[in-house]
Amino acid sequence: MNAAMFINEEEVKSVLNWDDTLEATETALRATSERKSVQPPRVFAQIFNTPKWMIAMPGYLEDSRFGGWACKILSGNPQNVHSPTMSANIVLYDEDSGVLKAVLSAIEITSWRTAAASAVATKHLHVRTGKPQKILAIFGCGDQGKAHANCFYHCFNFEEIRLWNRTHQKAANLAAELNNKYHTLKFRAFEGNESCARDADVIVTATSPGPVPIVRSEWLKAGVHINAIGVVTSKGEDKRYELSAETYKNAAVYVDSWEGANKELTGLLEFGAEMKAEIGDVILGNVQSGNKDRSIFQSLGMAAEDCAMARLVYDLHKRKQTKVL
Numbered sequence: 001m002n003a004a005m006f007i008n009e010e011e012v013k014s015v016l017n018w019d020d021t022l023e024a025t026e027t028a029l030r031a032t033s034e035r036k037s038v039q040p041p042r043v044f045a046q047i048f049n050t051p052k053w054m055i056a057m058p059g060y061l062e063d064s065r066f067g068g069w070a071c072k073i074l075s076g077n078p079q080n081v082h083s084p085t086m087s088a089n090i091v092l093y094d095e096d097s098g099v100l101k102a103v104l105s106a107i108e109i110t111s112w113r114t115a116a117a118s119a120v121a122t123k124h125l126h127v128r129t130g131k132p133q134k135i136l137a138i139f140g141c142g143d144q145g146k147a148h149a150n151c152f153y154h155c156f157n158f159e160e161i162r163l164w165n166r167t168h169q170k171a172a173n174l175a176a177e178l179n180n181k182y183h184t185l186k187f188r189a190f191e192g193n194e195s196c197a198r199d200a201d202v203i204v205t206a207t208s209p210g211p212v213p214i215v216r217s218e219w220l221k222a223g224v225h226i227n228a229i230g231v232v233t234s235k236g237e238d239k240r241y242e243l244s245a246e247t248y249k250n251a252a253v254y255v256d257s258w259e260g261a262n263k264e265l266t267g268l269l270e271f272g273a274e275m276k277a278e279i280g281d282v283i284l285g286n287v288q289s290g291n292k293d294r295s296i297f298q299s300l301g302m303a304a305e306d307c308a309m310a311r312l313v314y315d316l317h318k319r320k321q322t323k324v325l
């Protein structure tokens with residue numbers, strides 16, 4: 001048996017590409033609804049009354065190309081200013097023996113697979129139903145917002161990609177960076193969240209939600225699709241969502257896995273949200289679209305996605321190493 005390897009963030013970045021990431025993530029979402037994954041609800045360990053958190057996400061995915069047995073461990077402090085707000089590593093095991101195969105840095109993996117999950121949801125719930133893809137609005141320009149901007153630019157053909165951030169300069173910087181990278185003028189920074197949301201065909205929210213939602217129902221056009229990424233909080237009186245209660249009430253809500261949603265998204269039922277289906281069931285054609293014209297993908301993130309990504313990155317990294325030798 002070979003010794004376990006550590007695949008650092010630079011090595012992960014050097015093999016990641018959108019086409020493989022989209023395939024791995026779509027496989028994980030589909031397999032979840034086919035019951036080909038094992039992913040118990042994740043475990044949270046918050047340090048007393050601080051915002052400092054840790055999450056363990058163990059899981060298994062059965063698939064010849066993207067299958068894996070792994071656990072992602074994340075920790076973070078949203079108040080960090082001089083260091084990243086989140087750390088993440090995936091521990092990947094041999095599926096037969098349970099012997100450690102690799103530890104992978106997983107900041108990039110998490111951003112890429114989360115953006116890819118939103119893109120898969122947008123493809124199946126919006127684009128394939130023939131709805132327009134003129135304006136994309138992204139709220140939050142941190143790691144997730146940036147990954148979504150890159151992923152959606154790669155996958156779709158929006159005419160305008162709007163960027164909003166609590167601190168406007170961050171949105172302006174990201175717009176300039178992406179316009180420069182892709183030799184385009186499609187990326188535009190917006191100061192107001194209302195003006196950014198109005199007329200958007202597809203919306204991504206990727207913030208750490210505060211006490212006041214950043215997107216309101218009355219601003220949204222009919223047929224809008226929203227990917228809500230930011231972690232929801234619903235502890236006692238402290239309820240934090242990126243979208244207003246009316247936004248949930250007026251849309252069909254899709255999730256990545258019922259196992260996670262039944263534990264972490266029960267607060268949405270208080271808003272009268274219609275919890276419609278897993279994205280995997282939409283991919284499999286098991287779900288008929290309902291009478292609500294708006295859709296929301298409430299993304300929690302799944303262990304199965306991380307298993308698929310760990311296997312993909314591990315295989316690509318080993319192939320690259322073999323070529324070098």
Ligand SMILES: NC(=O)C1=CN([C@@H]2O[C@H](COP(=O)(O)OP(=O)(O)OC[C@H]3O[C@@H](n4cnc5c(N)ncnc54)[C@H](O)[C@@H]3O)[C@@H](O)[C@H]2O)C=CC1
Nearest residue numbers: 140141142143144166206207208209210230231299300301
């Ligand atoms: N669904 C999933 O699979 C995943 C969800 N997440 C969640 O996505 C969200 C964004 O994550 P990152 O981009 O990594 O974080 P980040 O810290 O890099 O960026 C967050 C951005 O949101 C803005 N922001 C912070 N608090 C805000 C508030 N109260 N109102 C409006 N804007 C605010 C900040 O200015 C920052 O630009 C977080 O809630 C994180 O927990 C992260 C990874 C996976």
Ligand SMILES: O=C(O)C1=NCCCC1
Nearest residue numbers: 072074110231300301302
């Ligand atoms: O799935 C993940 O990975 C995460 N989900 C919510 C919070 C941070 C990471």
